[in-house]
Amino acid sequence: MSQFRSEKMxxxxxxxxxxxxxxxxxxxxxxxxVQFKDLNVEKSAxxxxxxxxxxxxxxxxxxxxxxxxxxxKEKMPARPDKxxxxxxxxxxxxxxxxxxxEIKEHNVSFTALKTQxxxxxxxxxxxxxxxxxxxxxxxxxxxxxxxxxxADASGVEMMExxxxxxxxxxxxxxAGCCATSGIADLARTLFRATRGxxxxxxxxxxxxxxxxxxxxxxxxFVVFFSGDRSRSKIGKxxxxxxxxxxxxxxxxxxxxxxxxxxxxxLRDLSLVIDKTHEYRRSKLSVVRDSVAPWTEHVKRELGVxxxxxxxxxxxxxxxxxxxxxxPTEDLNDVREALxxxxxxxxxxxxxxxxxxxxxxxxxxxxxxxxxxxxxQKIVDAYGMARxxxxxxxxxxxxxxxxxxGVMFGDIGHGIMMTLAGILLVLYxxxxxxxxxxxxxxxxxxxxxxxxxxxxxxxxCGFIYNEVFAVPFDVMGKTLWCSGxxxxxxxxxxxxxxxxxxxxxxxxxxxxxxxxxVTNSTTGEEVVWDVYPMGTDPGFAHTGNKLNSVNSFKxxxxxxxxxxxxxxxxxxxxxNTLHFRDRLTMWFVYIPEMVFINSIFGYLCCLILIKWLTNxxxxxxxxxxxxxxxxxxxxxxxxxxxxxxSAPFVYNPADLNYxxxxxxxLMDLPPTMWCMKGNTPSAGCAIMEWExxxxxxxxxxxxxxxxxxxxxxxxxxxxxxxxxxxxxxKQNPPSLLDTLIKMFMELGSVAVSxxxxxGQGPLQIxxxxxxxxxxxxLLLPKPYILxxxxxxxxxxxxxxxxxxxxxxxxxxxxxHEFDFGEEMVHQMIHTIEYVLGCISNTASYLRLWALSLAHxxxxxxxxxxxxVDFGLAPEGGDMLMLFCTIAAWAAFTVGVxxxxxxxxxxxxxxxxxxxxxxNKFYFGDGYxxxxxxxxxxxxxxxxxxx
Numbered sequence: 001m002s003q004f005r006s007e008k009m010x011x012x013x014x015x016x017x018x019x020x021x022x023x024x025x026x027x028x029x030x031x032x033x034v035q036f037k038d039l040n041v042e043k044s045a046x047x048x049x050x051x052x053x054x055x056x057x058x059x060x061x062x063x064x065x066x067x068x069x070x071x072x073k074e075k076m077p078a079r080p081d082k083x084x085x086x087x088x089x090x091x092x093x094x095x096x097x098x099x100x101x102e103i104k105e106h107n108v109s110f111t112a113l114k115t116q117x118x119x120x121x122x123x124x125x126x127x128x129x130x131x132x133x134x135x136x137x138x139x140x141x142x143x144x145x146x147x148x149x150x151a152d153a154s155g156v157e158m159m160e161x162x163x164x165x166x167x168x169x170x171x172x173x174x175a176g177c178c179a180t181s182g183i184a185d186l187a188r189t190l191f192r193a194t195r196g197x198x199x200x201x202x203x204x205x206x207x208x209x210x211x212x213x214x215x216x217x218x219x220x221f222v223v224f225f226s227g228d229r230s231r232s233k234i235g236k237x238x239x240x241x242x243x244x245x246x247x248x249x250x251x252x253x254x255x256x257x258x259x260x261x262x263x264x265x266l267r268d269l270s271l272v273i274d275k276t277h278e279y280r281r282s283k284l285s286v287v288r289d290s291v292a293p294w295t296e297h298v299k300r301e302l303g304v305x306x307x308x309x310x311x312x313x314x315x316x317x318x319x320x321x322x323x324x325x326x327p328t329e330d331l332n333d334v335r336e337a338l339x340x341x342x343x344x345x346x347x348x349x350x351x352x353x354x355x356x357x358x359x360x361x362x363x364x365x366x367x368x369x370x371x372x373x374x375x376q377k378i379v380d381a382y383g384m385a386r387x388x389x390x391x392x393x394x395x396x397x398x399x400x401x402x403x404x405g406v407m408f409g410d411i412g413h414g415i416m417m418t419l420a421g422i423l424l425v426l427y428x429x430x431x432x433x434x435x436x437x438x439x440x441x442x443x444x445x446x447x448x449x450x451x452x453x454x455x456x457x458x459x460c461g462f463i464y465n466e467v468f469a470v471p472f473d474v475m476g477k478t479l480w481c482s483g484x485x486x487x488x489x490x491x492x493x494x495x496x497x498x499x500x501x502x503x504x505x506x507x508x509x510x511x512x513x514x515x516x517v518t519n520s521t522t523g524e525e526v527v528w529d530v531y532p533m534g535t536d537p538g539f540a541h542t543g544n545k546l547n548s549v550n551s552f553k554x555x556x557x558x559x560x561x562x563x564x565x566x567x568x569x570x571x572x573x574x575n576t577l578h579f580r581d582r583l584t585m586w587f588v589y590i591p592e593m594v595f596i597n598s599i600f601g602y603l604c605c606l607i608l609i610k611w612l613t614n615x616x617x618x619x620x621x622x623x624x625x626x627x628x629x630x631x632x633x634x635x636x637x638x639x640x641x642x643x644x645s646a647p648f649v650y651n652p653a654d655l656n657y658x659x660x661x662x663x664x665l666m667d668l669p670p671t672m673w674c675m676k677g678n679t680p681s682a683g684c685a686i687m688e689w690e691x692x693x694x695x696x697x698x699x700x701x702x703x704x705x706x707x708x709x710x711x712x713x714x715x716x717x718x719x720x721x722x723x724x725x726x727x728x729k730q731n732p733p734s735l736l737d738t739l740i741k742m743f744m745e746l747g748s749v750a751v752s753x754x755x756x757x758g759q760g761p762l763q764i765x766x767x768x769x770x771x772x773x774x775x776x777l778l779l780p781k782p783y784i785l786x787x788x789x790x791x792x793x794x795x796x797x798x799x800x801x802x803x804x805x806x807x808x809x810x811x812x813x814x815h816e817f818d819f820g821e822e823m824v825h826q827m828i829h830t831i832e833y834v835l836g837c838i839s840n841t842a843s844y845l846r847l848w849a850l851s852l853a854h855x856x857x858x859x860x861x862x863x864x865x866x867v868d869f870g871l872a873p874e875g876g877d878m879l880m881l882f883c884t885i886a887a888w889a890a891f892t893v894g895v896x897x898x899x900x901x902x903x904x905x906x907x908x909x910x911x912x913x914x915x916x917x918n919k920f921y922f923g924d925g926y927x928x929x930x931x932x933x934x935x936x937x938x939x940x941x942x943x944x945x
Contacts, residue, residue: 003372005388005578007327009362009928012334014322015352017342021311021320024341024351025304025931031337032932033330035363037323038310048309056093057302063096064295067287070103074281082289086297099287106280113273120266122177122218123246125205127259129220130175130248133201134255173224173250174234178243180204180217186241190223193233199224222248303936319349325362325928331355362387365928372397374446382913383923388578390571392917399564399916400908401452406560407850407904408453409460410858412468413896418458421451453905463534464549464851468892469858471540478538479507479529510682514633514647521633523640526682528616549855553848555607555735561844561915562600565837568919569593575920583784588829591777592919596837598770602763606735606755613755618730619685619696620752622716623708626730629685638664642687645695650675652684652695664693669723671697671705685727690717692725699728706752742767778830782823789817840915846907854900861891 012034016024028034040048048054071078086092178186187200202221221243223234238245249255287294311320326334338351364385368376375397385391405414424431424447435441443450465471507529513522535552539545569592576585614628621627627642634643638659645665649655652665652673665686672695674684685696694716699705705726715724733753741748742763749760756762870884917923929935 003366003368004391004394006364006366006385006391006925007329007928009325009365009387010328010331010355011358011362012324012326012331013354013356014320014324014338015314015317015354016311016320016322017345017347017349017351018313018318018320020342020345020347020349020351021308022304023345024338025307026300027337027341027344028334029300029303029931029933031330031333032930032934033334034324034326035928035930036307036310037325039312039321039323040310045309049311049313050305050308053089053305054302054309056089057298057305060089060093060096060298061295061302063100064291064298066100066103067284067291068295070284071288071291074284076281076284076288078292079289083293084290086290086294089298089301092294092298096287099283102283103280106276106283110273110276110280113269113276117266117269117273119244120262120269122205122220122244123262124259124266125220126175126177126222126246126248127255127262129203130222131252131255131259133222134250135252171224171226172228172231173222173248174231174238174245175220175222175248176238176243176245177205177218177220178238178241180219182241183219183221186221186237186243189237189241190234193237194225194230197226197230198234299936300933303931303933307931323356324931327365327367327928361925363928364389364925366391366393368393371448374449375400377445378449378909378912379917380927382917383921384925384927386922386925389922389925390574390578390920392571392912392921395567395571396912396916398452400912401449401456403560403564403847403911404453404904404908405456405458405460406557406847407907408457408854408901409464409851410466410468410854411458411461411472411474413854413858413892413901414454414456414458414461416454416897417450417901418454421447421454425451460851464855465534465537466855466858469855469862471535471537473537475532475534478536479531480536480538481507508682510647513631519646521635521640521643523632526631526633526644528614550848550852553851554845555611557844557847558600558841559604559607560847561841561911562596562604564844564911564916565840565919566593566596566601568916568921569596572920583781587776587780587784591773592833594773595770595777595834598766598773600837600841602766603735603739606738609755610732610735613732615730615732617685619727620706620730621687621689621694621727622713622725623706623711623751624713626751626754626757627687627727629687631682633683634686638686638693641693642685644683644685647682649683659693665695668695669721669725671711671726672722674698674729676700685729687727689725692716692722694722694725694727697726697728699726708751774830774834777833778826782819782826785817785822786819836918843915844911846911850904850907854896854904857900858892858896861888861895865891 045051045054087095183202187202190198190200200221200223202219204217204219223238225231225234235245247258249258308320311322313319314321335353338353342350364387366376366385372393376391376393378400379385379391379393379396408414408417424444428444428447431440431444435444461467462474465474467474509524509527513524513526514520515522535549539548542548569589572592573585573589576582576589617628617630619627619629629642629644632640632643633647634640634645634657636657638657645652645655645657652668655665657664674696675681676698687694697705704710705728711724711726716722716726718724730752733755735755738749738753738755746767747760747764749763865884865888866881870881872880
């Protein structure tokens with residue numbers, strides 16, 4: 001039953017021999033059932049017993065991360081089946097340290113070789129490109145200086161200058177490479193420094209030979225100038241731009257010779273680099289298959305030594321003392337792990353386990369299934385439950401996706417989300433490695449929530465009868481007879497209808513209840529057909545579609561909200577019964593239940609009664625009572641009253657009814673007879689009241705007839721005829737007006753607005769109960785706690801007096817009770833609850849608002865893309881239809897399935913955190929985090945990484 005309440009915990013104490021500590025911790029880490037307490041809180045990390053071992057493990061993890069990055073860079077996949085044994089921690093550390101030293105030395109030399117190769121490659125590009133520029137200059141008759149400084153015979157080293165002694169009318173030059181992004185700044189600086197007496201030629205290197213993925217794009221440049229002073233100035237400017245200067249001879253023969261030398265050295269250097277790279281790979285191959293298992297092994301060792309640092313060391317008995325929390329159900333597994341650890345370590349003394357009594361609050365641990373883990377994380381994000389407090393996730397695992405589905409209800413969108421959830425669940429093992437990504441990991445961990453949200457969104461879509469906001473005849477055709485169904489046999493079977501006058505007629509058993517051939521009743525009651533499931537698609541083609549849908553969704557949102565809030569208050573009852581807190585049960589739970597049900601529970605009952613009432617058969621008689629008249633047509637002699645007159649007969653004289661042997665309904669007053677202006681009707685209700693035949697009247701647009709001061713029972717009873725009598729069909733009352741007048745007009749409910757008999761006195765009783773429940777919630781608990789505290793103090797003083805009389809001493813328990821603080825706390829709780837019941841009920845209307853917004857957005861996207869453009873009758877074609885469907889699909893996935901689903905998720909989250917959980921949930925506990933090898937990262941806050 002840990003889904004309802006956290007697991008029962010035991011505080012255990014362990015006495016472990018020093019030589020068996022390491023092996024024992026390994027076994028306990030495999031079991032993962034003990035959360036150890038830190039018994040060395042006063043000591044710093046450097047004063048603990050196993051600090052050197054922790055440092056050694058941290059250093060090994062650092063080295064292994066370096067090796068892992070190098071293997072990824074070298075594209076050397078691991079082969080787990082060929083992994084080497086790690087050995088002891090000390091041996092593994094020595095091996096890794098030695099290998100790291102070799103790899104570091106190799107990296108330094110390898111980096112230097114690659115830098116030298118890059119310089120040689122740049123020099124080749126300078127020589128090749130410079131030869132082209134010099135050739136162009138020679139064709140124009142330009143003369144250059146000869147070098148003043150002899151270069152090295154290799155011609156590879158960087159030169160401080162590329163020209164020689166200045167001759168009259170001759171030019172010098174400096175060649176090199178620099179970053180392409182700095183060429184423009186270099187040219188501008190050189191131009192200003194030489195006052196325009198220079199010429200810069202540059203060309204970007206397109207395929208520079210480099211292994212660095214982040215290499216900077218470079219360009220070859222040659223600066224032509226005149227004068228020795230310019231040479232020095234230009235050289236310094238090039239150096240300031242981190243340019244590499246290279247020798248570039250003037251003659252073509254020297255250029256060719258130097259290029260040959262550079263290319264030869266480049267080939268030799270490339271061969272050396274390849275050999276060095278092979279050596280590096282051979283070194284990495286030593287740990288290639290072992291990095292992952294060694295990393296896991298070192299993490300476990302680090303976890304073991306971290307945990308050992310929490311233990312006390314008993315110098316006298318040379319043993320380690322540990323304390324920790326363990327679930328009661330796992331005590332046997334812990335004892336077996338201790339036995340195995342002692343046996344593996346070869347210790348002669350068995351580890352001792354004692355279960356000790358405790359006063360501190362244990363940690364909270366829920367043993368959830370995979371389906372409930374996502375919802376449990378949502379609840380834990382609000383606050384960890386107290387020890388043994390009722391777990392809100394028990395209800396939220398269903399209510400959360402259901403409320404999401406109410407806001408996101410659509411068959412098409414729900415199926416898309418369901419399919420996404422099914423894929424995540426079916427391939428959860430394959431997708432597990434990708435859960436490390438933050439975005440995808442969130443979806444992966446909530447895969448079962450996504451599946452349930454999709455299922456409930458599809459279910460609510462059937463209730464709303466919408467597929468991508470388009471109504472479908474999923475459960476059959478509409479029950480409304482309208483112009484679109486003019487040729488429907490069941491609709492045309494009703495006489496008096498035509499294709500333009502059938503909008504308000506629903507399919508009924510009218511032809512079975514009345515025989516139009518013999519103009520007589522069959523004795524059967526007219527039954528109005530009900531759509532099998534969800535909203536009738538016929539509403540989509542009516543002018544009051546939004547009014548009808550909004551009325552249903554708003555009322556349903558209130559019912560769902562009140563039910564969930566009442567469930568939250570009932571969860572408080574479960575807590576009080578479990579903790580045996582009778583004071584809270586009698587003076588908190590009961591007043592809260594009375595208050596919320598007296599107002600909002602009553603409102604929900606009115607909604608349900610209004611939905612279940614057949615308003616076509618409910619009538620107001622003489623503005624003094626409400627009667628129900630089933631739709632059974634009258635016999636010719638009116639012997640089966642109350643009943644309905646024959647359908648579609650506009651003149652009551654044409655009915656030829658008799659009553660007690662005399663003609664009936666011949667001289668009716670103007671207030672009687674429901675058919676006005678040849679408006680078709682299925683008949684008018686007729687009943688007998690105190691010897692008078694009263695016929696249904698039509699009060700539409702008339703404000704005098706529903707006035708009880710004009711027409712009432714006394715007036716009907718005192719009149720000689722039927723002039724003072726009245727009966728009309730009751731309109732469904734507005735529940736919003738009913739709720740307002742419940743407080744503004746105490747006990748006064750007009751008969752025409754009554755939903756249930758005796759509604760006025762009932763509302764007075766409910767308001768009185770709600771009013772009394774507020775002081776009952778506010779006052780008794782603080783005063784009873786004060787009385788209990790004073791009684792406890794009295795007994796304590798009496799005991800101290802007895803101890804003093806016998807020569808002993810006493811002391812207080814240190815417990816302080818502040819009546820003012822308790823009173824303020826209860827006052828805040830009362831105000832918060834009373835106002836919260838109102839605001840929280842209004843907050844649940846977001847279910848209606850989000851559902852309406854979702855439906856309207858879906859409808860807009862469909863109509864403004866596919867309908868208006870893709871299916872346009874004046875010029876739509878297949879290409880346009882394809883483009884509009886693609887745009888509609890993009891809007892659907894991006895806006896509705898992306899942003900709109902996130903919005904519905906957040907609103908469902910708020911409804912659970914605020915409106916539901918604040919009715920009972922404290923959330924001030926702390927999580928059970930056992931020492932386990934499979935959650936070391938969580939246990940040590942990422943230290944093991």
